[in-house]
Amino acid sequence: MHLSVTLDLPTDAATAGRMLADPRYVEQKVVASGAIDHQVDVTGSADEAFTVTTRRALPSDQIPAQVRGFVGNRIDVRLVEAWDAAGPDGARAGTVVVEIAGAPVRLTGRCLLEPSGPAATRLVYDGDLHAGIPLFGAAVEEAAARAIRGALGVEQAVAERWLADHGRAEQP
Template structure:
């Protein structure tokens, strides 16, 4: 199934990239997603190309009860966002992959960070979500899509609180 989600960040595109590449912020958003365990790895620099890899263990309480048998009591998620270098206005594109370890579910697609005017920025995730489970694939895709949308809403809230409390991320 196709999944497209856009979040809004109340800061300019250059500062938004610095935020997305800030290890403290990334740890905060992963914790806010309900992670039982987490690991964050960031390579590159926000004024160039950078990659953010997160691994998190989440409880399966967001997954409908009749589908939990496919994933167990927790799910291990690996997410990789590889951002290309910025254009002059701070916009950039990249790729995103989300894999659920031990479950045949994968999201792969494109990301885009773009100035939205008035000192705000949009971050869009657009990709294909696939669950290769006979008979239940569509239901698992729907449940996973809702979990991803919820996680990105949490990320948007964390980002807004972070920016309000820390101000725009300083240049590194």
Template sequence: MHLTVEQTYPADVAAVAAMLADAEFVRWRAARPDAGAASQVDVTGDPASGFTVSLRRTLPTDLIPVQLRQLVGEHLEVRQAEAWEPEREGRQVGTVAVEIAGAPVRMTGSLLLEPLPDGGTRQVYDGEVRATVPVFSGTVEEAAGGAVRRTLEAEERAGREWLARN
């Protein structure tokens, strides 16, 4: 299943990249009530030379349909890794991988930060959600895609709040 999630921020690309590469921000956004419980956060590098963000968190299974909860247990352990290249020509690109531990589901794709005409920034997650569950793969992919979308929407809200406060 193809998944594209667009986020916008009222700050320039450099400010948004600096936020995304800030370990304090990543820990803060991962600790918010709508983001689950973070058990591991690692950030290395910086926007000028490229950076990586690794995040492991536990989410409640209420993000997925009731009929699929028995496949994953009481909680979803989500691992997210982003690798951002150095800024080029006012844009930053990268790759993302999201896995749900204990479930045969994975999202891989690309990341983009680009300027908007109003001075803001657009962030785009564009990828494929794949499940390797015989018979139910389409249903599992849709459920996982919905969970990823809701998580990224929560991250956008967190980023907007962070930028407004800082």
């Protein structure tokens, strides 16, 4: 299943890149996603290439009842975003991988951060979601897609609050 989600950030791409590389921001978005347990690791820096790795345990009530037996009471999700260094305009590209431990569910794709106007940036996640579960694969893929879209919707709200609290780019 193909999945594409776009977030619109009210700041320039350089500021957005610094936010994405800030472990405090990453922790806020993970906690806001409903994680009952989590770990955040950011390597590199916003001035160069950086990688964000998160692990979070989420309640399994987000997936269909008929497939909860595959994962138990919680879903352990590992997400890795590997961002390239920014270009002159602050734009950057990267890769994203989401895996659910104990279940053959994986999203692989690209992420893109690009200016979309004065003090506006677009963050795009685009990839393929696959659940290798006979008979229930399509249902699991749809549930996982809903959960990912929901988490990214939460990320939009957290990013807006973060930017309001930590400063936006200067308006031209």
